[in-house]
Amino acid sequence: MDPLRNPFSPGAGSRPPELAGREDIVSAANVALGRVVMGRSAQSQIFLGLRGTGKTVLLNEVLEIAERSNYLTSFIETPENKSLTEMLYPQMRQVLRKLSNLEAAKQSARSAFRVLRSFASTFKIAIGDVEIGIDPELGTADSGNLEIDLAEIFEAVGNAAKSAGKGWALLIDEVQYLDDEELSAVIVAVHRMSQRNLPVMVFAGGLPQVAKLSGDAKSYAERLFVYPEIGALDASAAREAIQKPLRSEGVDIIPEALDVVINKTGGYPFFLQEWGHHAWNTASQSPITLDDVNKASQKALERLDSGFFRVRLDRLTRAEIDYVKAMAVLGRGPYKVNDVAQALGMEPKALGPRRASIIKKGMIYAPSYGDIDFTVPLFDDFLRRTRF
Ligand SMILES: Nc1ncnc2c1ncn2[C@@H]1O[C@H](COP(=O)(O)OP(=O)(O)O)[C@@H](O)[C@H]1O
Ligand SMILES: [Mg+2]
Structure with missing residues (x-):
């Protein structure tokens, strides 16, 4: 039939013609955003799922809901090789610029700009022309400890938004590429927002790896976030x-x-x-x-x-391909790390670095301790039917 009229939209993040089976998730996000901007409490959310399950599409949906619900929004996709602070800085600056145009937020946006300025110089982020004339706020967001400073800049942005009767929604895609320190800092910052009752929400999406959080961040994370599982659609x-x-x-x-x-x-x-x-x-x-x-x-x-499968395989080294191939030969996942090692005739310990490297590349993940599985659905079938 006429390809011009083809309604389907395969592709990363492309909006589907019908967002099927996600009504509950969308309505929960809607309620949470509505509550927080009214000064009531609700949990931030992290959408967890394999590749191609619709996490990015959902984050975009949440972005639209947030905009309709009186939020200023920022969307960042965590890149593999750039820091969170570098990604966040221009986004926060833009939010503050918008707020500084609103009479009710002028004052608080101005002081937030000073905090942003000290945040930028602390983390050595190149600043734009706008901030050159702004003095940094000494003693705020300049400790050099990301956990402390991120919470302080979030608080400044949250206060500015609140004084305008608005909220700030931060969407973070591919959250698994944040390093441990960054992820902890985000969690601590979200904790601060809820303690101070500030209208700031974080929605994130990422692969379902076991969070490697520790200390305070870990105990907060369990209470602060809900983790909707984004899986295959039911029949x-x-x-x-x-x-x-x-x-x-x-x-x-x-x-x-x-x-x-x-x-x-x-x-x-x-x-x-x-x-x-x-x-x-x-x-x-x-x-x-x-x-x-x-x-x-x-x-x-x-x-x-x-395409989809091949480009992912091409990012692996020969030894890494042997590893994932050994997984696939065992059948459907999840796989025991020990079984994969046995199939390769090696000690599980000796394979640790190889496994870690494949995890880092986002190809496999640990659904629970001692287990490993593919992040891409049906990848095992692909490996079994393809010769290398
Ligand atoms: N609920 C849904 N119903 C139908 N198609 C969907 C749905 N969610 C996502 N898609 C489609 O799935 C593909 C992958 O979506 P994407 O958000 O990029 O996944 P992820 O970010 O989890 O890898 C896109 O082609 C999108 O149009
Ligand atoms: Mg995505």
């Missing part, structure tokens, strides 16, 4: 994800064909978009048949093997 939501966009284009799919899509994709959002996309392009007319879907499956897999 009925997965059906909706395919059927609704088709219907709005006046197209049907026969039930057996839809079953195959649900089955092959495991209900994973990214794969649903990919299958929907190919099924549409393959079919010559409505309804989409079983034969269309079978052909589409072939194409979808080819595209995943040379």
Whole structure:
């Protein structure tokens, strides 16, 4: 059918034609944002899930809700090689600039700018023209200890937002790339916001690794955040994800064909978009048949093997590929670290650094102590069907 009218949207962070199965998560975020900007309490949230489950899409949804709920918003994606402070600084500056245009927040935004200035010089962040004339606030956000200073700058921004009757929502994607010190600092800062009753919320998204938090940050983290699990869609939501966009284009799919899509994709959002996309392009007319879907499956897999899966594999060294291959040969995950070591004929300890490096690259994660699994759904199938 006409590719111009294809409603599906495979791709990282692309808004799906139908945000299926996430009603509860969206409405909980809505309530939490609404409460906090009114001065009531609610927990910040970290969306945890594998690649392609829709975390970035949800963060964007939350961003829109926040904007409608009287928040100023900042969205950062944690890069692998840049510090949190560098990413946050321009975002906080922009929020303060907006606030300083509001009469009610002029004063507090100005003092927050001074705190931001000392934060920037403490963490050696290059500053913009605006701040050159601003004196740093001595003794605030300049200890050099990120846990202390981040809480202080958050407090300054939170106060400025509050004086304008607004909130500040900070969205952090790929949160697993924050280092331990940064993650602890964010948690301590969120704790400060809730203690001071400031209208600041953090929503984050990341891979479901076991948080390596320690000390205060750890005990706060359990109470301060909720961790909605973003997984595969259940069968009925997965059906909706395919059927609704088709219907709005006046197209049907026969039930057996839809079953195959649900089955092959495991209900994973990214794969649903990919299958929907190919099924549409393959079919010559409505309804989409079983034969269309079978052909589409072939194409979808080819595209995943040379794209989504391949690019991830290409980031691994030869030894790391041997490691993940040994996992896949064991079947479906999660895998015991000891079993993988045995399959490779090595001591688990000796493989520690290799495993850590693959985890750092975001390919595998530890769902619980002594276990390991892939961060990309269906990656084990890919490794089993592909020769290297
Ligand atoms: N609830 C959903 N229903 C249908 N498709 C979805 C849903 N959530 C996400 N998608 C699709 O899944 C793909 C991956 O979404 P993304 O947010 O990038 O995942 P993640 O950030 O978890 O890796 C995108 O193509 C998106 O359109
Ligand atoms: Mg994402």
